[in-house]
Amino acid sequence: MSVAESDTNIPQQALGDVLLQVKGLKKHFPITDGILVKRAVAHVKAVDGISFEVRKGETLGLVGESGCGKSTTGRCILQLDQPTEGEIIYDGVDLSTISRAELNRMRERIQVIFQDPFSSLNPRMKIGDIIAEPMHVHGIEPDAAKRRARVSELLTVCGLNPRFADRYPHEMSGGQRQRVGIARALSMRPEFIICDEAVSALDVSIQAQVINLLEDLREQFNLTYLFIAHDLSVVRHLCHRVAVMYLGKIVELAESDELFDNPMHPYTQALLSAVPVPDPDVEAAREHQVVKGEIPSPINPPPGCVFHTRCPKAVASCQTDVPSLRELRPGHWVACTEA
Amino acid sequence: MTALLQIQDLKTQFSTSSGTVKAVDGVTYDVEEGETVAVVGESGCGKSVTALSIMRLVAEPAGKIVGGKILFQDINLLDLDIEEMRNIRGKDIAMVFQEPMTSLNPVLTIGMQLMETLQQHLDVDETAAQARAVELLGLVGISDAERRLAQYPHNLSGGMRQRVMIAMALSCEPKLIIADEPTTALDVTIQAQILELMKDLTRRLGVALIIITHNLGVVARYANRVNVMYAGKIIERGNAREIYHNPKHPYTLGLLRSVPRLDQPRGERLVPIVGHPPDLTRLDGGCAFRPRCTFAVDRCAREIPPLVDVDGGHLSACWEHENVGLNVRKAS
Known part of the structure; x- marks a missing residue:
């Protein structure tokens, strides 16, 4: 059994080519004080030393509760937020070291779908223009007629009527808008899409439609997804591997089936136990261990293991020793000394 | 014995520029004393408007209850004047809203908001109200209650605020609590805490609960009877087991x-x-x-x-x- 020695030690996988490597990523946001001269009085440790990799064709789930750093991780990969520390290596290139022009070319390959279909589309632009804009910006399809044809094609691929190109976002439902967001991401023919809570704002019947669409597109265009979400049932359904985050750190990482059948970190166990299953008989038979307390502030996270303040299995050493990710079974990494 | 709450053929409409929205279109259901009833449905199905209609909080003049009866302990709430309704609202029927961030007043302390309800409905002086407020915060699992009374909503986390909302709802020993998506804005571990708390308190205190949610899992865990709504109507009703194992409506x-x-x-x-x-x-x-x-x-x-x-x-x-x-x- 191998043991990772430091945060930069990446859980290795034998299968597939590595598309994205995140190494020792940290993102600390300064909290400033002062009117004329701003000085940092503290830092929000949104992401605090995480490492993982995503292989071609796989969907990696990033789950956790609000404030655990999952969305910041996505934004750092896209270079929308400048990482404080660590490397984002995409297809062999460290994204934080390349020039603006090179980064723009890289962004054709990496796209993002956001959570809120209401605020992520410009209300003053027609759907067709929203979808065509990235092609225009990146100079991919200079010919306007061809761009329009491509927009029609993308709308059809995403299950929308091509006539919607002439409509405005407010004329569409939440589910339809999310399909527009997906069409826009696909317009660049990307290979990697970051889905940041892409189905969370949708009603269940619509959510299922969009989940199926994401699955179909993955198949059709050989896409790789980083699927950031808080809904564990959806993550289990869509993802091949899952990383669980808590207070800026990855506490557990494993193949989807392994993680959900055999969760080893007390936080993952608590999360799974908290998710209600839509079946009264199953619910009546289940044991519910409700984890106590609230998530501590990321400004001043607990020393030692970040989960020890709420952990039912904590021992004295958890208050001082930071547990590293250890591979306890093949491909199953856990950051807990008691697991 | 008649049910605690009987909603009969309730119709609530909103007039908008694009026409009349029949948000609630002939809804009928009962809630027995001490029972937990769920109302499930997706956005816009009328589940929240039904709740607001019971509380007579539908935003006028756009919204209007145009028909039906809401019998609470055999009194039709729709016949009451504003003053009479105010005596029932918050006292006999209390409500817990979805957004613990926006449903508390940001410029008043937790203590003032809790004590306001108490002094409004019960004949108590300030000392007694404060003692009761401390007791209530303890009941909903907030430690260090006396210090909390002096704090403002922004000092509390989302889960804590929802606990305060529940404390306020329980403060006058209501017979019925309507919880409208009480845990939707919360994280799953906090959601589990709040749901356990509500289940435990309603059972222990014998309070009836209407839980409005879109989450089928929450319903399966907590409700005895379930009403499924679609487009302003109840389209299926039954006990939770029947609904989940033997649904009789395609929706x-x-x-x-x-x-x-x-x-x-x-x-x-x-x-x-x-x-x-x-x-x-x-x-x-x-x-x-x-x-x-x-x-x-x-x-x-x-x-x-x-x-x-x-x-x-x-x-x-x-x-x-x-x-x-x-x-x-x-x-x-």
Whole structure:
């Protein structure tokens, strides 16, 4: 059994080519004080030393509760937020070291779908223009007629009527808008899409439609997804591997089936136990261990293991020793000394 | 004995520039004393407007209760004047809203907000109100209650604020609490805490609870009886087991098949409901679910199916409920 020695030690996988490597990523946001001269009085440790990799064709789930750093991780990969520390290596290139022009070319390959279909589309632009804009910006399809044809094609691929190109976002439902967001991401023919809570704002019947669409597109265009979400049932359904985050750190990482059948970190166990299953008989038979307390502030996270303040299995050493990710079974990494 | 709350053929409408929205269109249900009843449905199905109608909090003049009765302990709440309603609201019937961030007053301390309710409804002086407020915060699991009374909502986390909301709802020992998506804004571990707390308190204090939610899992864990709403109407009602194992309406069946489940094998494709919910200003004389329904027949376009008892206390509003039942049995 191998043991990772430091945060930069990446859980290795034998299968597939590595598309994205995140190494020792940290993102600390300064909290400033002062009117004329701003000085940092503290830092929000949104992401605090995480490492993982995503292989071609796989969907990696990033789950956790609000404030655990999952969305910041996505934004750092896209270079929308400048990482404080660590490397984002995409297809062999460290994204934080390349020039603006090179980064723009890289962004054709990496796209993002956001959570809120209401605020992520410009209300003053027609759907067709929203979808065509990235092609225009990146100079991919200079010919306007061809761009329009491509927009029609993308709308059809995403299950929308091509006539919607002439409509405005407010004329569409939440589910339809999310399909527009997906069409826009696909317009660049990307290979990697970051889905940041892409189905969370949708009603269940619509959510299922969009989940199926994401699955179909993955198949059709050989896409790789980083699927950031808080809904564990959806993550289990869509993802091949899952990383669980808590207070800026990855506490557990494993193949989807392994993680959900055999969760080893007390936080993952608590999360799974908290998710209600839509079946009264199953619910009546289940044991519910409700984890106590609230998530501590990321400004001043607990020393030692970040989960020890709420952990039912904590021992004295958890208050001082930071547990590293250890591979306890093949491909199953856990950051807990008691697991 | 009659039920604690009887809603009879309630109709609430909103007039908008694009027409009249029939948000609640003939809803009837009962809540017995001490019982937990769930109202499930997706956005815009009228579940929250039903709750606001019970509390007489529908925003006028756009919104209006245009028909029906709401009998609470045999008194029709719709006949009461503003003053009489105010005496019931917050005292006999309390409400817990979805957004603990916006439903507390940001410029008043927690203590003032808790004590205001108490002094409004009960004949207590400030010292007694404060003592009761401390007791209530303890009841909902907030430690260090005396210090908390002096704090403002922004000092508290989302989960803590929702605990304060529950404390306020319980403060005058109501007979009925309406919880409108009480945990939707919360993280799953906090959601589990709040739901356990509400379940425990309503059982211990014998308070009836209407829980309004879109989360089928929450309903399965906590409710005795379930009402499923679609486009302003209740389309299925029954005890939770019946609804989940033996649904008799295609919409309920569709909802259950749309959600991935942690207890089932991974990788099975979801079966979504096709299309999207109807425009409530443009409902015709047929079943509102018809355009999305795989069981629809000609009759569904002509006649709106009434909610009728199809199986010993299990109600469905579907002409083809027998086919739905057969389909469920075949699948299992």
